[in-house]
Amino acid sequence: MPTASAFDQHLVELINRFRLDPAGEYERIVADTGGRRAHDPDVTAALRWFGVDLRTLERELDALDPVQPLAWNGRLAAAATGHSQVLRRADVQSHQVTSRGEAPLGERIRDAGYDPIRAGENVYSYAESGRHAHEAFVVDWGPAADGMQAGRGHRVNLVYAGFSEVGIGALRQDDASASTGPWIVTQNFAARADAGPFLTGVAYRDRDGDGAYSMGEGMKGLKVAAEGRGQAASAKAGGWSLEVGEGEAALALSGAAVKGRIALSVEVGRDNVKLDLVDRAMVATSADLDLKRGGAGAIALGIGDVDLSGKGGRDRLQGNAGRNALDGEGGADHLSGGAGRDRIEGGRGDDVLKGGGGADLFVFHARDGHDRVLDWGPGDAIALGGRLERSDAALSASGDDAVLRVAGTVVVIEDAAGRIDLDDLLLV
DSSP states (O other): OOOOOHHHHHHHHHHHHHHHOSTTHHHHHEEETTTTEESSHHHHHHHHHHTOOHHHHHHHHHTOOOOOOOEEOHHHHHHHHHHHHHHHHHTOOOSOOGGGTOOOHHHHHHHTTOOOSEEEEEEEEEESSHHHHHHHHHHTBOSSTTSBOGGGHHHHHHHOTTOOEEEEEEEEOOOTTOSSOSEEEEEEEEEOTTOOOEEEEEEEOOTTOSSSOOTTOBOSOOEEEETTTEEEEOOTTSEEEEEOOSEEEEEEEESTTSSSOEEEEEEEOSSOEEEEEETTTEEEESSOEEEEESSSEEEEOSSSOOOEEOOSSSOEEEOOSSOOEEEOOSSSOEEEOOSSOOEEEOOSSOOEEEOOSSOOEEEEOTTOEEEEEOOOOTTOEEEEOTTOOGGGEEEEEETTEEEEEETTEEEEETTOTTSOOGGGOEEO
């Protein structure tokens, strides 16, 4: 079965980022609303040509709910590639080229060996790049009063919660006289009655430092073994998928793409879970994750509520815009929440803690070490655990910083002198 090319994998990653954080897509596409300017110049040209109403686009994207990531399926990819080949030869954009004897979508997918309970398709025969194709489907530009196609059918396919798998066929138009191209892209979305949920992700080295997969960054050689559930390996472009079913999955990550060996567990519910390996040592996930051994830390993907736990060593845990519980489990950790209301607990060792936006709760116990809180904002709070009482604590100031001392634990809270009172401490 076909594996994803770098172009295909880039599209998969763009799709899954959109599905996990649909509201954030507007800023990823649009650089200047008033000037109708996108980050990509080809997208800017389309926004202006069709007169896309960007305020309407922003409202519509804000209204979308996050949905499960999609797993790559080679049979869907084979069907998609076959359709792109027909489009290339016929030099057209269509969902069915009857003049070439082509079957409809459902029949093409079944002929490839995939038995869907539901399916959808996006087609773009005039893509300049993967990003251009993806953002064309998201915006769904077209000849209408608001510059977008009625029904937003391409966008609906991208964020439909009932799809769990995707296959992509992206081909270069090699006929210089053709009107289509330079890229012809077909995306086949579907779900099966007897499959899933899947772990799915990509191994990549973030060479450009943008915090996301880019073409050419994929890493072959990641081996993923799920205890009692099977194993998978990343393809040349870095992508991998493994059907694991529901429940806690104990995983071992190894191979040439990994620094050492990483052991972890991840909670799998009814939906697919995204699990990426970044720069050989960081794992990024859309579900609750507990590091057991190895690795540098974990990152929460999307905007859902994700809990991350460290391995008791030196970990970096990074939250997202949802409600996160970050627990370093000991060691000298760096924990950073996102925009949500987070619970942050470093544990034993000297930790650096940052809540980010939202009203955050910082939890400390006896003999936790010397910790530092980098931000203190409205609604933030400190909780004492392990039967500690307010009478065990003392507060003082060091310049602009507040200093909390309690049972062998010292916490410096930057720029919080005079803003914290012992009566404000919570007991957990």
